[in-house]
Amino acid sequence: MFEFPNKTIERSVVELNKADFVSDQMVKWCPGCGAHAILASIANVFPKIGYRKENFMMVSGIGCSSRFPYYVNTYGFHGIHGRANAIASGVKIANPNLSVWIATGDGDSMAIGGNHFIHIIRRNIDVNIVMFNNQIYGLTKGQFSPTTPMGSITKTSPQGTIEHPFNPGELVLGAQGTFFARAVDTNVKLMTEVMFEAARHDGTSVIEILQNCIIFADKTHEAVTDKELRDDAQIHIKNGEPLIFGKNRDKGIRLNGTQLEVVKLGENGITEDDLLVHDQYQQDPGLHLMIAKMYPPHFPVALGVIRSAMYPTYDDLVEDQIAQAKNKSKILCVDDLLNSGDTWEIK
């Protein structure tokens, strides 16, 4: 079951439940939108995390994902397009005693807000970014996004897109991310688990959720989420366990030289011992990157926590420097400051 998060944020003295986080606002996402399941997962996980309910803070940018704060009963801030990560940086630095959650999308965080996204990750500010990756601009009604597969026909690519999509995991690890997890919107249990892991992690946690936009990019993740295909197209990775997948759990991932490869257990004498064992905590991101990059048709998509490495957080370092300065400096109030250095009296 769930362990207690190891944080200094004030804990709730009473047991919380889903009802504590239900907002009084009407949820206005399309029926069948994957966002509903993400909302359900947040409502599951916040009581489990167990912080005082006033210490949760949701921040968002613009897009379908970003209506999220209105639908959760926490302190919430609905920002402007692309800026959720910048706003949340200010929130967390100003008040490190808040558990900060960012709801964002592929366009919000990787197109207009790409700069803030890579820099919040690089700084390792202790926030949790839930990125709804539906590979489309939904709220503006169907233009391609930075994660739309190349060649896709959309409103702004009538002949198919001619640009290479981002793989969010690669971007996160390229920006020196310390936590990256992936889940699908069809699996509330998995989303809840990785969100909890994200909360436990000290630093910027990015959770990519492969989310379906039923109106403008329906079945965009079908190759991964389809009931018939998913056992072979998904691999649920767990720390300390070998990478095994398949309907009959007879396939695995092996490191062959410098490359990953899919192998069949029992074939050519391959056993579980030959498979790659997942270590989400290892500092070197090399294998994490290879795992994050796996994609059909040659590989299954890795779901679960891919990376969770320990590094100091920006917000902790801010507090440390302030404490050091207070310890060392002779200037402890503004009157001290005003009278410091060369001053003189005129009578």
Add this chain to the structure above:
Amino acid sequence: MSEQTNFIEKEDVVVKFCGDSGDGMQLAGTLFSDAAALLGLDLATFPDYPAEIRAPHNTIAGVSGFQVHVGRKKIETSGDFVDILVAMNPASLKSNLKWTRPGATIIVDADLFDEATCKKAGYLTNPLEDNSLEGYNLVKAPVTILTRNALQPLGIDNKTADRTRNVFTLGIIYHIFSWKLDSTVNYFKAKFKKKPEMIEANKLVLETGYSYADTVETLGSSYHIAKATMAPGRYRNITGNVATAWGFLAAAERSGRPLFLGSYPITPATEILIELVRHKSLGAKVFQAEDEIAGICSAIGASYTGSLALTTTSGPGLSLKSEAIGLAVMTELPLVIVNVQRGGPSTGLPTKSEQSDLMQALFGRNGEAPVVVIAASTPADCFKYAYESAKIALEHMTPVILLTDGSLGNGSQLFRIPKVADLPSITPPMAEPNDKDYKPYKRDPETLVRKWAIPGTEGLRHRIGGLEKENGSGNVSTDPANHQIMTDLREAKVQKVADFIPEQSIVGAKEGDVLVVSWGGTRGTTEAAVEELQKQGKKISLAHFHHIMPLPKNTHKVLAGFKKIIVCELNSGQFVNYLRMKEPDYRYTQYNKVMGLPFTVTELVNKFNEML
């Protein structure tokens, strides 16, 4: 040090140090002004440096200067014309001569005036030899050679020695004023604590310059300036950017709200960021963001969580922040945006000063997004107006744009040190925990200000954002009638600030022939020009504005007392057009300049005389 043959008693003197950028002219000017301040003189300074860090050597583009105006009278500007010019090379002489008073003393490093350097500066012949400087008191000092010679016994190489040439010229200047060298020597002692040989070297060069001046016949007469008569109190020298930073620190302490600055480096505003980051011992949280937008957005996040939130920038940065300022207007959060104006548009003149962002500050956002706009007018009063901006932002839950400019930010002035306890109190409208009636947009009926409920507070969880909200409840609303109400309320709330700011003051009589109107950083020159004409008995007064949005409540009355009104500003007429909109009952004449330069008192006096 021989006796001075004769003293010339002066009211005020303008000294300018100029040379190649990298020659240490900024430092020489700063040391001179510190020495003057310690002697009890009033002063104002103005650095004038190129945008490039090291432009090509000996070119006009690379000239860096630092002007200091010292005096016993109240010093309001860094001075129109220079009385003593230090020009290290031909380029600095050429570019500064037009601002040098006829008969002024010009001290040059004669060793740097050769055919090549003269040519590079665009001189056809060597100005030291072609009699073109006949009208000046020219001191051809062999600065380079004497400095090198002085330091040779200490085993200091020529390259290192050349870096102390600025100190040699400082020695000459101190001789002209018969000042002691103590304050500058003390500076070297503090600066080179870990390199004692450099303390010795700089001291020696300073003394060598001083002794050299003793041997120069043309410097036989010495200036004497009596102590200024200033209000009693403790004083220091301060630049506008440092004063701005300190004003905010004082406001944070007085309000009990922690200070948060989100900022991105940009000339000429960066010094505020640099200054605030030095004061973590006061709890200041300073975030150097990845861009201007992240600077303001992080500040908005910090504001939501209960900080005195700030962002600092200059013109192009204000453009980038426009959308986020609208967000702060919509969410009715306290936020101070400092714009240290520079020459525009686009990258424009990054190191020069202008007042051309006024319209942008007032209106440069999508939708109707009113904010309070305040302008500081002198380097020292940046403290006061930064403090006031923070007070208004916090108490009225509104963004405030504080306009300063490059001249104010980099210029320095004497500052009478206040006690924090004597500053006006700051009381933000904090919501009480578990307030059953709390609603995000429920307003104080008097001020129209909503309450500030910060995350962590029990019983006040709520959501706000950039979408239009229903007045009171704060729920997202697209209701047409509500949008009208909220638009009107946002404007009215800002206008209500007029009840909390001082009335507009007038320098001079309340009635007369001409009212000079100015705002922001031009006060020194407009005030000096008006006072000069008042001394001549002219019926002229000055209304210098610090509060622009909203205007002081008595503005209409102030403008009514004069036959003519002339609005002077360093743009093509932005404030005058704002006045034409807000106070349409009057006819306004305008006087404008967009050269990246301040007004001179002389040009203003001439212009005002035309109208009198």
